[in-house]
Amino acid sequence: MKVSPSLLSADFGNLVPDLAMINSSEADYLHLDVMDGVFVPNISFGFPVMKAVAKRCEKPLDVHLMIVEPDKWISQVRDLGAEIMNVHQEACPHLHSVVQRIHNAGMKAGVTINPATPVSTLVDIIEDVDLVLVMSVNPGFGGQPFIEHSVKKVAELAALKRATGSKAIIEVDGGVNASTGARLAAAGAEMVVAGSYVFGAENPHDAIHSLKVL
Numbered sequence: 655m656k657v658s659p660s661l662l663s664a665d666f667g668n669l670v671p672d673l674a675m676i677n678s679s680e681a682d683y684l685h686l687d688v689m690d691g692v693f694v695p696n697i698s699f700g701f702p703v704m705k706a707v708a709k710r711c712e713k714p715l716d717v718h719l720m721i722v723e724p725d726k727w728i729s730q731v732r733d734l735g736a737e738i739m740n741v742h743q744e745a746c747p748h749l750h751s752v753v754q755r756i757h758n759a760g761m762k763a764g765v766t767i768n769p770a771t772p773v774s775t776l777v778d779i780i781e782d783v784d785l786v787l788v789m790s791v792n793p794g795f796g797g798q799p800f801i802e803h804s805v806k807k808v809a810e811l812a813a814l815k816r817a818t819g820s821k822a823i824i825e826v827d828g829g830v831n832a833s834t835g836a837r838l839a840a841a842g843a844e845m846v847v848a849g850s851y852v853f854g855a856e857n858p859h860d861a862i863h864s865l866k867v868l
C-alpha cells in the first residue's frame with residue numbers, strides 16, 4: 655500500500671520535527687490539504703506555508719485542493735514541485751479540461767469524490783486521470799470517523815478500472831487506520847491518506863509501517 659500522511663494533523667506551531675519524521679519514514683508522499691472556507695467549512699493553509707514545507711520535504715507532494723475553481727491555481731501548484739494535483743469533481747464543471755491543463759503543467763491529475771458523489775460520475779474521465787481520491791469522510795477536518803460505505807465505493811471503482819483498463823491509482827482519504835485500511839486494501843485501494851492516525855500515534859513510524867504492509 656502506498657501511504658500519504660496528511661500534514662493537517664501535524665503540529666503547525668513546530669512543523670520541522672514532523673517533516674523530519676516524514677522524511678525518515680516509509681511514507682511514499684506527503685499529503686497537503688488546502689481548504690478555502692467556501693468549498694469546505696474550514697480554512698487550512700495556502701501557498702506561502704506549502705512553499706516552506708516543500709523546501710524541507712524530501713517526499714513527493716500529493717496536493718488535495720478542497721477549494722472552488724481549483725484550476726486557477728495549477729501553475730502555483732506546479733511551482734511547488736507537486737507530483738499529484740487533486741481537484742474535486744464537485745468543484746469542476748469542466749473537469750476534462752482541468753485534467754488536461756494539469757497534465758500540460760507536467761503533473762499527475764487526481765480527481766476526488768465526496769462521500770455522496772457516486773463512482774458512476776467518473777465513467778467518462780477515469781481513462782484520463784492518474785488517480786482517483788475517494789473521500790471516506792466529508793472533507794474539511796481531520797480526525798472524523800470513517801464512513802463505512804466507502805469500502806463499497808472502492809470496490810466499485812476497482813471494477814470500473816478493470817472494465818475500462820484505466821491505470822488510475824485508487825487513493826482513499828479520511829478516517830484511515832490499520833483496521834479501516836485493511837478493509838480498503840481488500841476492496842482494491844492502492845494508496846491511503848492518514849492524518850490523525852499517523853501524527854496522533856505514539857510512534858508515527860510504526861503507524862506508517864502498519865499501513866505500508868497492507
Ligand code: DX5
Binds near residue numbers: 791
Ligand atoms: C479531510 C482531509 C484529510 C484529513 C484526513 O478533509 O482531506 O486529508 O487530513 O485526516 P484523518 O486521517 O485524521 O481522517
Ligand code: ZN
Binds near residue numbers: 660685687718827847
Ligand atoms: Zn486530504
